Amino acid sequence: MFEGDKAGNPRFCSNQPVFTCGGILTGESGFIGSEGFPGVYPPNSKCTWKITVPEGKVVVLNFRFIDLESDNLCRYDFVDVYNGHANGQRIGRFCGTFRPGALVSSGNKMMVQMISDANTAGNGFMAMFSAAEPNERGDQYCGGRLERPAGSFKTPNWPDRDYPAGVTCVWHIIAPKNQLIELKFEKFDVERDNYCRYDYVAVFNGGEVNDAKRIGKYCGDSPPAPIVSERNELLIQFLSDLSLTADGFIGHYKFRPKKLPTTTAAPITTTFPVTMGLKPTVALCQQKCRRSGTLESNYCSSNFVLAGTVITTVTRGGSLHATVSIINIYKEGSLAIQQAGKNMSAKVIVVCKQCPLLRRGLNYIIMGQVGEDGRGKIMPNSFIMMFKTKNQKLLNALKNKQC
Template identity: 60%
Template sequence: MWSVTWSLWLPLVFGSVFGQRQRWPAFLCGGNVTGSSGLIGSQGYPGVYPANTKCVWRITVPQGKVVSLTFRSLDLESDGLCRYDYVDVYDGFVNSQRLGRFCGTAQPGALISSHNRMQVVMVSDANTAGSGFLAGYAAIRPNARGERYCGGLLDKPSGAFTTPNWPERDYPPGVTCSWHIIAPEHQIIELKFEKFDVERDNYCRYDHMAVYNGAEISDTSRIGKFCGDSPPAPIFSDGNHLFVQFFSDLSLTADGFICHYTFKPKNSTVSDSPVPVNTAVPTTPGPVALAYSEALCKQKCKRSGTVESHYCSSNFALAYSEALCKQKCKRSGTVESHYCSSNFVLTGTLVSAAMREQSVLATFSVTNLYKEGNLSIQQAGKSMSTKVVILCKKCPLVRRGLNYIVMGHVDEQGQGVVSPQNFVMAFKTKKQRDLAVLKNVRC
């Protein structure tokens, strides 16, 4: 546990005017860090960081200030989705939003917290490469001006904001950006999107951009939630505040967006601009709920779906998964024998896997789709992906970066579900012809 002020660490980092050799503090694996400014670094920096580690730094600055974190050096194993070695930065300690995930050598702009706490997590796998990272933190005033990674306060009469990396390359995975736009009193704010390309999903559950009236996130004040490659219609605020948030998960990414904002008099006509469509799942007003329940209960009582399809929404999931996953893991049958009984059949590459207690939320980059059913497919440019819940994390055992044939069922939300009884195997080229033949079979 340690803290160090800028005045103390500057000589250690940069040496002296007499050309002495650089000296570094002994960086440990995480710790609680306090003070108005200081330095953190990966374990052993500037030496090669160790393998198979997870280090957590919790930074706290004085009350009334926020944390600004600036990377001075970044050198981790490079991967487009930062799946192996990476640094995560969070806006707080517990259940907080991730501000960004970083790897490779490209240094982002300053990351700013909402309050006086920030958490930095570095994870490495079995194969390491590079010297890790060196970052300085400082306590600054809320809404202080300056260059930053993404998001911030916008209060000029007009301007523009973009997703990170725009327009050179796709926005990064695992990032949350928030822009707070403030106009003078008695004025409103207009947003116009010049370009828009965010991972597509019917319900915008993954990568998305949301716009809110006011200065904070609230379901009641949300104007719209958007994804896909069609720019939203012009958006107008009710008052002089708008809050815009962009979120990307850890799978597919896309070009992103550029948005222009303008302040206008409150009595400006907006009749020529259609109200934006909320592409999120709509909320149902209270009075409708009773009518809905009456209609629902008049329907014929008939059980639908399977144990697997109801797994994620059921309170009995834990007990079920414990019993299910204790069974011997052995694949039975063939591609042909499982084809007609499966709701979906695809070949693809496992790009990410988020571990849960018993299960895995897996993201597959789809190579070929032989049987789609109601499976929800996300699309970013020419790339397609889908999310699949593997009920038992060790059965079938899958590894990221490898190609698979995946068969399973689809739940009511369009998400794929794979149990030990479903058919999953490593993809082999000779199976491609068999699948092409099965695609024309009438089940």
């Protein structure tokens, strides 16, 4: 049905089925694809496929091909995969040409939804679904729903050999309403990269992959610090790309009662709420340009923390729009990171152009909040300082700190 030529381009056999926008699919196995696949998918569309396999089995979804408009946050054209048919937990969101590994539902129902905006690019996707026994998924599958008071989770093949390439695992841990979840990684070895772009573990508060609720993104061979959920749900996502692999990990979780009241200090930045349409007001920009606190005290209350070189600055109205070439990122949050070759950069807006002052060509440690557009917002009281090599040790220590 689907083949590839020697150059890796898609080639299709004559018995290719006709793919329409969405549908209801039942049975042991089948195929779904974007409307008109392998032709270019239409703009401004929302297509939903509801898959049901026999009772007592789980759905395994394998993407054979994917080519959607690429964006590092998948904001424009994307495919969402959910557990269940309605109000289900989102297993993952995909775009570009990266083909995720096998996705497994926790029950016999799965929903796939594709959304495209006004500008399209690419041939869409094709995937195959099949039914599997929940307790006989084999080494290539992983993930699932964890509701016991304590338990563990691990990468496929652990501890006998490296995890496989091209795998996506999602564990959804659910505690009773009045309890929290404590998470600890015992062993940890995931392909190292400064920005964890290739293989990584991401942990989220709540029940879906949502960058705004991401606690952290981890790779390398140092286990993340212990994590405690905000409420009664955590989602753990593990993803490996199609190249290097490593030993993997084993983690343990347990439920524990909420401790009230909490002693967490309110973020300093709440004085100036960040919104997409934020315009500098005279009152805001007349305040003294003076940062408060220390690197340590501002780390947890900031959405993002990075060290970088200011490479462009443009004044627009009363604000300064800057592009920062990233030296190191310590806390990414939902900040949009652009990549050109090996160079990574981010866009930030200094809401009051003179406060704090950013000069082109200089290196800074920048902490701030993130707007809905993925750009960093720097307020008059945001913590910014000149970056020196001696700061790196403290910043690396803060990176492993549990806020």
